[in-house]
Amino acid sequence: MPVKLYYLPESPPCRVVLLCGRLLDINFDLKTVNVLNGEQLKADFIQMNPQHCIPTMEDNDLVLWESRVILMYLVSAYAEDDTLYPKDLQKRAMVDQRIQFDLGTLYQRAGDYFFPTMFVGAPLDETKKARLAEALGWMEEILKGRTWIATEDFTIADLTICVTISQIEAFDFELGPYPKVRAWFQLCKDKLEPFGYNEINQAGADALGKMFRSKLL
Numbered sequence: 001m002p003v004k005l006y007y008l009p010e011s012p013p014c015r016v017v018l019l020c021g022r023l024l025d026i027n028f029d030l031k032t033v034n035v036l037n038g039e040q041l042k043a044d045f046i047q048m049n050p051q052h053c054i055p056t057m058e059d060n061d062l063v064l065w066e067s068r069v070i071l072m073y074l075v076s077a078y079a080e081d082d083t084l085y086p087k088d089l090q091k092r093a094m095v096d097q098r099i100q101f102d103l104g105t106l107y108q109r110a111g112d113y114f115f116p117t118m119f120v121g122a123p124l125d126e127t128k129k130a131r132l133a134e135a136l137g138w139m140e141e142i143l144k145g146r147t148w149i150a151t152e153d154f155t156i157a158d159l160t161i162c163v164t165i166s167q168i169e170a171f172d173f174e175l176g177p178y179p180k181v182r183a184w185f186q187l188c189k190d191k192l193e194p195f196g197y198n199e200i201n202q203a204g205a206d207a208l209g210k211m212f213r214s215k216l217l
Contacts, residue, residue: 013067098157170209
């Protein structure tokens with residue numbers, strides 16, 4: 001049975017999983033769930049996922065949500081080797097730490113800054129902008145002496161943070177002060193371009209960026 005993915009194309013967490021699928025040559029059975037129209041609140045979806053969030057993945061009897069956990073599962077189940085998510089405990093710990101940095105700090109602070117404006121038209125908060133800049137500064141330090149964010153290879157930590165950075169950039173946040181972040185970001189885009197980066201990720205990032213800017217008028 002094909003792996004089912006309940007998603008919305010513009011969603012950054014959904015874009016991460018879609019790119020992972022391309023890296024692993026997984027042909028998802030895609031099921032669009034338009035959360036802006038409340039489709040995630042339909043009874044059958046809530047029965048499957050009580051948290052009613054996307055992306056949600058269904059692989060036979062296994063149902064998972066939270067994009068970063070889905071990445072871990074897909075790579076563990078379908079990758080030909082462990083490069084994307086190492087089995088070596090120390091390397092895996094570094095990948096996990098960077099993923100948590102994305103989830104709890106970088107993506108969180110980006111959402112705190114941009115999403116109130118994008119979804120409810122709230123004024124931009126300079127304090128939240130400073131917190132996002134602080135997180136990017138930490139990432140700049142993390143990348144010192146590194147090609148990739150966690151190990152000597154491109155991993156799912158690079159994948160998820162790349163999508164986060166792409167959305168921050170599409171929201172017109174200035175990345176000029178972070179040369180190591182920008183250089184790493186270009187490497188990620190080059191790595192992912194053969195796997196549909198522009199089609200899957202850039203198009204979605206640009207769509208949300210346009211939506212965000214329309215609330216600034």
